[in-house]
Amino acid sequence: MLNKLVEYIKNNHPDTNVDAYLDAKYIQLNNAQLKQIADALESGELKSTPSSSCGANHFIFHFGSTIILLQKDTTESSAVYTAELAWETDFLSVRSVRDKAKGFYFINFEIDDDYQTSLVETHKIIDGHVHNAEKNKQIVDKVMPVLKGFMNAVSD
8 A cells, every 4th residue: 555655646746755655664553453452552551651752753654544654743843743644545546647546635733742633734635625624633533542552552
């Protein structure tokens, strides 16, 4: 799926630095691994730590049809990580040859030390599709427990 995402970005968003994806550590979890993390969080075996405790600086977290590129925030903001969620969809993909194909829907957000998120504007939009902030927030809220669990699992 990462190869399809990189190809999609190259074809549809040529001004994007695709090296941010190519240079990141790639982690893909299957359903059993996701359940193991969820169970460990629920049972208290895996303790919640601040997001700044996560030792990973630049990584791609992949599960299901979702890829999230995370990067430690180096600005003076309250964000610890900036994130770009790419969700595979059946939207029309504008390619060198127009055809109906899988495309990607992007949601950018930031994560603070308590794993609270705030949406950030993205320029990677699908022609004719309007981003719905409320719906995007729901999607981010749905993936955050999985992401938080993973980040806690790899924390120092």
